[in-house]
Amino acid sequence: MTASSVQGRVHSQYNDAGEPNGLASNPVEAAAEMVGRASEAVLNSVVQLTGKRQIRALGESLVDTIHNSLDATAVAFVAVNSPIHFPACMLPKKNALPESSLLDCVQKCSRQNQMVSERHDDSVLTALPIMVNGITVKVLLIKSIMEMSEHQISLLTGFARVYENFLNVMLDMETDSLTGLLNKKAYYSQVLAVLEDDDSAVCEESGDPKFFWLVIFDVDKFKKINDTFGHLYGDEILLLVANTMIKVFDDEDLLFRFGGDEFVVLLSPRTKEKAREVLKQFQQEIACIRNDKLWPVRCSIGGVNASGAENPTDLLVQADRALYYVKENGRGKIAFYCDLLDDGVMTNEHFEDDIELF
């Protein structure tokens, strides 16, 4: 039976307004019918939840499901330290619970890897761990007026487990198995989702405009590392490069490995100077990787202003042209596409027909 056939059958128990049809007049039959409808409602929620194809949408769907099924006054996800880099933008933004008193509950939950429920003044906080590979990576936080009943807790736990299972499948699909960064498959939807929320801002210190920056980089002469020290050692260098990315870039930045020694970053809004600064810092940090055995690891970087862009693939083409320019002109540097256009080094041409990125 497919998901859509389940959904069709479940909906047939409701009238056109989405309300339950009338119950049977016999009390036993009516009770059985009520139980049946409750199960159908749960099944419906599971079908909706697992109908999502993006981690962010999946999270939002879980928040909505819990809101609709339980008497919660607020529901939110809180990211906790994890080996897998979870960009903040993957988390549902609505229903955020920014109060500092919640942190304690979140920390207890992530430390103990189990549900925590506490009364705070006039409300009850329930925190549930969401685990990937046995480690709590997010905490689902529910604020309610009343303490939850056993039935509500088992419903909540069930939804969280469905989400967790599906999240694990999606992570397998959208993350790179070597580094844990997002993979090329995740690029288009992740970048599009972030750019859709683009609100332009200005740097308070300098008054300069802040933009998203799409950056692509490639380790210089990586083949030589493989050829000299072996493929496994090359893998270790790639892993260390990815760890340096996680260390240097912000939680809001999206980090991808496209394959081989090619990495992509969507930098959250900042001025061009700040973007250049963080990229330089990154270059300095990777130069120190395994410098006991290896010559300094260098990389060439091409970037493009991504704010206002509607097509993530076009951005990739432009950033790649800037990277290519650096590779052709001595490697190890940073070039922004806009500067290359301003300097007359290249023209704003369309290359869609020539370049196949996906």
Ligand SMILES: Nc1nc2c(ncn2[C@@H]2O[C@H](COP(=O)(O)OP(=O)(O)OP(=O)(O)O)[C@@H](O)[C@H]2O)c(=O)[nH]1
């Ligand atoms: N260790 C390792 N090597 C890989 C992996 N995927 C691709 N490679 C190798 O990475 C190398 C990529 O080299 P290129 O980027 O084409 O060239 P390069 O030597 O880095 O030279 P430039 O980019 O021109 O500076 C090739 O030798 C690939 O075989 C991987 O997952 N692990």
